[in-house]
Amino acid sequence: MKPVTVPFFISHQGCPHTCVFCDQRTISGADGILPTAEQIRDRISLWRTTAAERPLEVAFFGGTFTALSEDTQSALLDPLQPFLRNGTIAAVRISTRPDYLDAGRVRWLSQRGVRTIEVGVQSMDNAVLAASGRGHTAEDSVHAIQCITSGGLKAGAQLMPGLPGDSPESSLSSLEQVISAGADFLRIYPTVVLRGTALARSYAVGEFTPLSTERGISLCALLLQRAMRSGIPVIRIGLQADAGLDADSILAGCWHPALGQLVRSRLYADLIRRVVPDGTGATLYCHPARLSDVIGMKRDSMKSHAGAVARVLPDAALAPEEVKVETQAMTVTYSIITDLNYSIHEV
Ligand code: SF4
Incomplete structure (x- = not known):
């Protein structure tokens, strides 16, 4: 406890x-x-x-x-x-x-x-x-x-x-x-x-x-x-x-x-931007405890690139660092730890 x-x-x-x-x-x-x-x-x-x-x-x-x-x-x-x-x-x-x-x-x-x-x-x-x-x-x-x-x-x-x-x-x-x-x-x-x-x-x-x-x-x-x-x-x-x-x-x-939340949201938003093309209308799933981080404040993550994400739903089977992307063509699970490669020059 x-x-x-x-x-x-x-x-x-x-x-x-x-x-x-x-x-x-x-x-x-x-x-x-x-x-x-x-x-x-x-x-x-x-x-x-x-x-x-x-x-x-x-x-x-x-x-x-x-x-x-x-x-x-x-x-x-x-x-x-x-x-x-x-x-x-x-x-x-x-x-x-x-x-x-x-x-x-x-x-x-x-x-x-x-x-x-x-x-x-x-x-x-x-x-x-x-x-x-x-x-x-x-x-x-x-x-x-x-x-x-x-x-x-x-x-x-x-x-x-x-x-x-x-x-x-x-x-x-x-x-x-x-x-x-x-x-x-x-x-x-x-x-x-x-x-x-x-x-x-x-x-x-x-x-x-x-x-x-x-x-x-x-x-x-x-x-x-x-x-x-x-x-x-x-x-x-x-x-x-x-x-x-x-x-x-x-x-x-x-x-x-709420700087910590903004930073965590940035990780999910950067991952989503890299793996979900604009206009996809994907459904995202994430760990329930990470729902607000994935959606972002004022729903920033969902608005950040046009029509990429239609909705975000909880899935307790996922690890906190994972996001499952579901489209008509495929379902793939990504991780902000292993599927996001930042360069120091992006800062
Ligand atoms: S050591 Fe800590 S308490 Fe002392 S002046 Fe620096 S920041 Fe302040």
């Missing part, structure tokens, strides 16, 4: 860096105050009552968990221990920077119930990391991922296509390198320009050109498909829409509240 996440945003706490794109207060919608033991206990009890039988996973998002003092890390993890012992919560997840992690810290976290560590890799190109003020290297990220996985924990890698100095080739290489390093899952957050950041100042004077939403969707579709080919889940595409992230705080860049 998929766990229910009990989120705590620790917003910029513990982080001595100022990455050019970062305004943690805006991204998390939190004010940077750490939760007290009582607040942690209360929230877990509240979520326990609403999660029915599903297991709970506590997640500390944002900031840099392992850059907090050990006392502070303990103050956040200690209130969880009774809940872990009595089975109220199943696991703990944290996120941190790659240069604040070693085998000893992974062991320490593991002994306190942490089962997943997400690493803010952002890019595996050292020139991009330097231009973005990250203060760590690609080698730090490989080391961090390997410490996590050899410590028996799950490693997540967060990537940010579109940073200063980045290119589609570099983004794709970053994705391939974190997969090779052993990442178990990915999050892809295309770069956005937030008000009040160093990136906003570079953007204002024309020194930085962000990815447009359209180009970002094309790039993310390519990245998602490469991850799918490697069997690595991408659990999130695009920053979460919340009260702190809106048209006022986002000055430019690739952002949409």
